[in-house]
Amino acid sequence: MKFVLALIGLVLACSVDISVSKDAALETVSKHGQLSVKGVDIVDENGEKVQLKGMSLFWDVWMPQYYNKESIDGIHDLCHSNVVRAAMSVVTEEDGGYIETPEDTLERLFAVIDAAIEDDIYVIVDWHDHQADLHLNYSLEFFDIVSKKYTGVPNIIYETFNEPTGQSWNDVLKPYHEAVIQVIRANDPDNIIVLGTPTWSQSVDQAAANPITGQKNIMYTLHFYAGTHKQWLRDTATNALNNGIPIFVTEYGTVNADASDPIDEAESRLWWNWLDEHNISYANWAISDKIEGASALVPNATSAEVCQEEFLTDSGKLVVAQNKA
Numbered sequence: 611m612k613f614v615l616a617l618i619g620l621v622l623a624c625s626v627d628i629s630v631s632k633d634a635a636l637e638t639v640s641k642h643g644q645l646s647v648k649g650v651d652i653v654d655e656n657g658e659k660v661q662l663k664g665m666s667l668f669w670d671v672w673m674p675q676y677y678n679k680e681s682i683d684g685i686h687d688l689c690h691s692n693v694v695r696a697a698m699s700v701v702t703e704e705d706g707g708y709i710e711t712p713e714d715t716l717e718r719l720f721a722v723i724d725a726a727i728e729d730d731i732y733v734i735v736d737w738h739d740h741q742a743d744l745h746l747n748y749s750l751e752f753f754d755i756v757s758k759k760y761t762g763v764p765n766i767i768y769e770t771f772n773e774p775t776g777q778s779w780n781d782v783l784k785p786y787h788e789a790v791i792q793v794i795r796a797n798d799p800d801n802i803i804v805l806g807t808p809t810w811s812q813s814v815d816q817a818a819a820n821p822i823t824g825q826k827n828i829m830y831t832l833h834f835y836a837g838t839h840k841q842w843l844r845d846t847a848t849n850a851l852n853n854g855i856p857i858f859v860t861e862y863g864t865v866n867a868d869a870s871d872p873i874d875e876a877e878s879r880l881w882w883n884w885l886d887e888h889n890i891s892y893a894n895w896a897i898s899d900k901i902e903g904a905s906a907l908v909p910n911a912t913s914a915e916v917c918q919e920e921f922l923t924d925s926g927k928l929v930v931a932q933n934k935a
């Protein structure tokens with residue numbers, strides 16, 4: 611009898627294992643619905659833990675050719691993603707961004723969001739700035755427009771500040787995020803909001819020491835580049851998790867922090883193992899055809915060619931294999 615029960619248990623365990631897909635492309639919005647944050651985890655509308663895996667687009671002013679439906683189709687179907695990140699430039703030295711040409715930014719962003727909705731995947735609305743604290747009035751305007759337009763749409767995830775640099779968490783970043791959260795929450799009570807942390811979104815320990823309180827569905831950004839950031843950063847992040855800080859890796863690379871070669875495959879695997887073990891969501895930098903190690907696409911790949919095998923770089927191939935693993 612015991613043996614039979616054990617056997618039934620084994621069969622059940624196996625069938626459960628088999629039915630749980632690990633291919634991110636199959637873990638869609640229609641399957642998981644409205645996400646929320648419970649403890650340090652993202653859970654779906656049934657309270658089950660969910661892990662999002664996917665791709666970040668490159669700065670929109672520099673790679674506008676990938677801000678369209680064709681490209682998002684490729685990211686979902688062929689890069690096996692259930693999340694895409696729209697990296698909306700705010701200011702760039704030569705090529706502007708939201709502050710100069712807000713209509714262009716919004717047009718590209720809406721194209722990506724609408725494609726993500728159609729393709730049934732989640733989309734991160736990223737204010738891609740290093741000095742967002744100096745442009746607060748523009749962030750407030752931007753997040754008000756977007757959260758008003760997409761109120762109640764479960765696909766959306768907000769990222770308020772890509773990568774702060776040396777700004778103080780306590781004096782600058784926390785008040786900045788609180789102001790942006792207030793604007794988003796006036797329109798959108800539920801969708802997840804991810805907050806940038808000091809030191810190019812590595813110092814999650816500083817956020818852990820003084821987290822945002824009185825808000826729900828808040829997470830904190832961790833970025834890593836495997837060639838540069840090693841066990842010490844995983845240790846920092848593990849401590850932050852242990853202190854109850856939910857982490858979302860909205861950007862990571864298999865290469866050096868300056869996006870250059872070589873690919874550090876061994877360290878990337880250590881990171882992926884750590885992320886998967888903790889059910890942490892991640893998006894790879896980047897859907898880009900720039901000639902640099904971090905790019906997932908070969909030079910001159912068109913939007914129709916996004917994520918097709920023959921147009922993936924070595925980094926792109928590793929990342930896609932991971933997204934469907």
Ligand SMILES: *[C@@H]1O[C@H](CO)[C@@H](O)[C@H](O)[C@H]1NC(C)=O
Nearest residue numbers: 745746747748749750751752
């Ligand atoms: C933001 O503030 C600057 C400086 O006061 C002003 O020139 C600009 O028009 C403001 N923009 C928005 C969107 O509020």
Ligand SMILES: *[C@@H]1O[C@H](CO)[C@@H](O)[C@H](O)[C@H]1NC(C)=O
Nearest residue numbers: 651658659660886887888889
């Ligand atoms: C990750 O999620 C799986 C599936 O829900 C669960 O079995 C596992 O315990 C989770 N891991 C952690 C560290 O929470």
Ligand SMILES: *[C@@H]1O[C@H](CO)[C@@H](O)[C@H](O)[C@H]1NC(C)=O
Nearest residue numbers: 899900901907908909910911
């Ligand atoms: C990409 O296109 C540019 C402009 O047409 C061309 O000069 C360049 O040789 C192409 N690069 C590759 C690697 O095909």
